[in-house]
Amino acid sequence: MSGIVIANLGTGNLRSVSKAVEFVSGHAATVTADPNIIENAEHLILPGQGAIGTWINQLNLDPVLKKAVESRVAHGPVLGICLGLQALFDHSDESGGIYGLGILPGSVRHFANGHREADKGSVEEEHKLKIPHMGWNQVYQVGEHPLWQDIPDGERFYFVHSYFVEAANNVDEVGQCTYGNVFTAAAARKNIFATQFHPEKSQRAGLQLIKNFINWNGV
């Protein structure tokens, strides 16, 4: 087994994630694109920032790596961050429209174009939205999860994104945030927990979440 592993899919500030892991656990994380190490990770982190096309294509161009990620994601604790949340879903409108891993049902849409049916009334507010959604916003926890331990409901986390997740199944949504419309700030199913915000950039609350992840066995 290879400890805490951060999958390097060519995007994002991997150093911040690894430094945050090191800060809370006292152990260095392995940052790698090696399929073997990824498949055998005790704790796997899937970070990512930037364009989702880059992230997904990195996997599509390397079938061995893709298979390793898919097989590892099926069991054992996984933490997705930003693109690592979005890529779990069926489809994203970004990068000209692209299919995700399809592990969770739902889609990823642009703030300017997408809002939930129930929020249609708030279209006017949409015009005032600055995009990207950048800064500290409140995350409301939906139900209980070991990763929310010692984190107050409504705590602020750091977000930076222009596309948001619309989970199709309410049961997969464990955190919500509002920016023009309500969107999925965190999703979880079985051994997977994923956030739209950046715990590695969310000071105390973010470090607590990473600590909770490291202490979590995925069940």
Added chain:
Amino acid sequence: MGLAKRIIPCLDVDAGRVVKGVQFLDIRDAGDPVEVARRYDRQGADELAFLDITASSDQRDTILHVVEKVASEVFIPLTVGGGIRQLEDIHRLLHAGADKVSVNTTAVNNPAFIKKASDHFGNQCVVVAIDAKRVGSEGSLRWEIYTHGGRNATGLDAIRWANRMVDLGAGELLVTSMDRDGTRDGFDLELMKQITDAVSVPVIASGGVGTLEHMADGVLLGGADAVLAASIFHFGEFTIEQAKRHLATKGIEVRL
């Protein structure tokens, strides 16, 4: 409740030290950047901005070491500017632990660089720094873009420039009034308001903060999404927390 307005202390770094001048004169030493960053993190800064003003190229790597050190113990977003000319410069800063880079002179000399950087790293990490100075008079007031710390006029109109930078892929604008920078007279609110109304991306107001009221004005009157200040924090006049509490009393949403 929703997205909070951000307070961003700015550290001008020269050869590994934090410095702060008044309108680019009278540079005072304000300490070790890692120490200063730690202090602001404890006080609840929402982000940190570093501006590398090191003149000599052989000390260019100093800022990378500072960023590396800060990023290993401070877990809030870090923006670094100064001397960014090519994609490789951005890559190195991000690798050191920066989250965003701010680009000024290179954007003016080569606007296509902003598109290249944004396509490559994502617009969330490309901040365009706009240094603007008032030209013309009442009635025909406008602002012109300056580079090299306010020394070189470019002839570019600030509002049009702001729009162009966003079109090319800037994810955020850092707008500094060169007339106000270092004066402690408050932001140029007319400039801020015109730019925040014009663009669809977040805007950081900078240049001239002398009181906590100035910060509130930047948000309430200037329409800024974040306010940046240096000297009022560096010399212990106010803490970040005091600034946030003041903003909160004005009904501004902040992270406390």
